[in-house]
Amino acid sequence: MTWISIIISGIITYFSRMAMVALIDRDMLGAKVKEVLNYVPAAVFPAIIFPGVFFNDFGYLVEPIDPKIYGAIIALVVGFYSRNVIATIVSGLLSYWFIIFFLLK
Amino acid sequence: MLSKSKIFVKGTIAVLPHMLSVIPFGIITGAIGVELGFDPLLVYATSLIIFGGASQIIFMQLLSGGASSLIAITSVGVINSRHLLYGAVLSEYLEKLSFLKKLIISYFIVDQGFAESNKYIKQNSNISNPHYYILGTGVTLWLCWQLSTISGIILGSFIPEELGLKFAIPLTFLAIVVNDLRKLDHVFVMLVSGFASLILFDAPFKSYIILSPIVALSAAFIMLRLKR
Numbered sequence: 001m002t003w004i005s006i007i008i009s010g011i012i013t014y015f016s017r018m019a020m021v022a023l024i025d026r027d028m029l030g031a032k033v034k035e036v037l038n039y040v041p042a043a044v045f046p047a048i049i050f051p052g053v054f055f056n057d058f059g060y061l062v063e064p065i066d067p068k069i070y071g072a073i074i075a076l077v078v079g080f081y082s083r084n085v086i087a088t089i090v091s092g093l094l095s096y097w098f099i100i101f102f103l104l105k
Numbered sequence: 106m107l108s109k110s111k112i113f114v115k116g117t118i119a120v121l122p123h124m125l126s127v128i129p130f131g132i133i134t135g136a137i138g139v140e141l142g143f144d145p146l147l148v149y150a151t152s153l154i155i156f157g158g159a160s161q162i163i164f165m166q167l168l169s170g171g172a173s174s175l176i177a178i179t180s181v182g183v184i185n186s187r188h189l190l191y192g193a194v195l196s197e198y199l200e201k202l203s204f205l206k207k208l209i210i211s212y213f214i215v216d217q218g219f220a221e222s223n224k225y226i227k228q229n230s231n232i233s234n235p236h237y238y239i240l241g242t243g244v245t246l247w248l249c250w251q252l253s254t255i256s257g258i259i260l261g262s263f264i265p266e267e268l269g270l271k272f273a274i275p276l277t278f279l280a281i282v283v284n285d286l287r288k289l290d291h292v293f294v295m296l297v298s299g300f301a302s303l304i305l306f307d308a309p310f311k312s313y314i315i316l317s318p319i320v321a322l323s324a325a326f327i328m329l330r331l332k333r
Contacts, residue, residue, distance in 0.1 A: 002147060005174040009164060009181040010154030016185050018211035020192030021199055029193070032326070039325040040190045040318070041220055042291040045278040046299035047317035048216075051306055052275030059306065068272055075276050079283035086122035088280035089273060093125070096272055 067104070071096030109237045116241020119221040122280070126273035127217070127246060128253045129264050130158050133271075135257025137162055141169040145258045152254040156212070156247065160184040163311060176310075183310040190318060191219040198226050198235040210236055213243025220281040290328060297324040 029037075053072045056062050062069065075092025082088070107115075131152075138148030143165055151161040160181045167177040191214050199207055222239045226232070264270055285291040298321035305313035305320075 001174060002143070002168060003150070005164075005168065005178055006147065006150050006154050008174075009151075009160070009178050010156075012178065012182040013155050013157055013160065013185040013188070014212060016182070016188040017192060017214045018208060020189055021196045021211050021214070022204060022207040024193075024196065026196055026200055032329070034197075035329055036322055036326050037190075037194050039291065039294045039322060040194050041223065041282055042285055042294040043298050043318040043321035043325065044187055044190060045216075045220070045282045046295045046321075047302035047314055048278045049275040049282075050299035050302045051313070052272070052278075054303060055306065057271075061303075068275075071272060072275065072279065075279055076283060076286075079280055080286055083284055085280040086125075088283055089122060089125050089276045092276040092279070093270075093273060096269065100267075100269065 067096050067099040070099060107232060107234075109234050112232065112234055112237040113241035113244075115225070116218070116222065116238040116243075117245040119225060119238075120217050120242045120245050123217040123221075123246070123277050124249055126270075126277040127158075127249055129270040130274060131250050131253025132257035132260075132264055133262055134158060134161055135254035136260075136262035137257075138165050139258055139261070141165050143169070148258050149255060152251055155181060155185075156215075156250065157181070157185045158250070159311075159314075180310045183312050184314050186315045187216075187318060188214055190322075191216075194223055195219060195239060198222075198239070202236060206236070210239060210243070213240060213247055215243055215246045217277060217281065218242030218246050220278075224281075224284075290325075293328060294321050294325045297321040 049072075053068050054062055056066075071092045074095040075088050078091035079085075079088030134152070135148060138151065138161075139145060148165070151164060155161055155164065163184060164177050164181050167180060168174070192211070195214065199210060202210070218239065219242075221242050222235070225238055226235045229235075232238075282291075282295060285295070298317045301317040301320040302313050305316050307313075308316060
């Protein structure tokens with residue numbers, strides 16, 4: 001049963017990857033839709049970022065002084081000025097570790 | 106003119122920084138599956154057949170917690186439906202390919218690969234083989250995901266939990282969108298999406314992952330109309 005569930009889940013997931021690429025003719029999308037599609041990264045990724053920063057493992061809002069919030073702010077500032085992916089991630093992680101291992105100990 | 110292999114390698118290099126979150130996440134996914142009591146082969150099959158980090162963990166957690174297959178499958182479908190949006194964007198660059206090539210490339214469409222490809226292709230609209238860039242990002246992420254889940258299955262979660270490496274996941278995605286903070290219209294859409302996700306977080310089947318983008322894209326649509 002579990003195997004069948006994996007295969008069905010896999011088919012659905014593959015379909016979500018493939019449908020717009022292989023089945024839909026781009027001319028079917030209007031100019032307005034294409035314009036809105038420019039915002040897909042801006043519309044999708046914050047929905048992964050915000051809960052990851054502002055919720056804890058149990059799904060509750062974190063305190064305003066949570067280390068993750070400071071880590072995210074530092075990553076944001078570093079990323080904004082450096083325009084560098086690795087600097088963004090590393091600065092966020094290092095500042096987060098600095099807070100949880102040194103400041104909070 | 107860049108050769109196909111050079112474009113592929115450029116895609117590979119573009120996603121390498123994201124390994125900081127992909128590899129630990131993969132190890133955790135493999136380890137959790139085994140800890141929940143699933144057969145190692147079955148845990149690995151989720152990486153090969155479903156190939157979608159968060160959805161794999163939710164899938165296994167639901168089933169081991171006694172949820173019905175229907176609920177587990179629905180959750181995977183809802184979480185992964187965001188790929189429809191990636192496909193809609195990428196289809197512009199894949200239009201000219203044969204149907205078979207489209208089918209193959211589709212399997213490799215992943216969050217970070219989509220984001221990096223979209224950024225690169227927008228900035229280099231003159232390249233003739235943009236799909237090699239998409240493949241470069243996708244195949245690299247795929248390979249690292251397979252290897253890291255396998256090592257998690259075999260070795261367990263050997264990364265200390267105290268490190269809080271889960272936090273690398275929001276950071277990776279922050280690194281993806283941070284450049285767009287220079288554009289006010291994008292900032293507006295991001296804030297709508299972010300706050301929508303906090304409000305909708307408890308919606309069933311983790312549907313905040315697709316509902317928040319829908320809310321944000323609707324806001325973008327209204328914004329574009331008002332601008333005119």
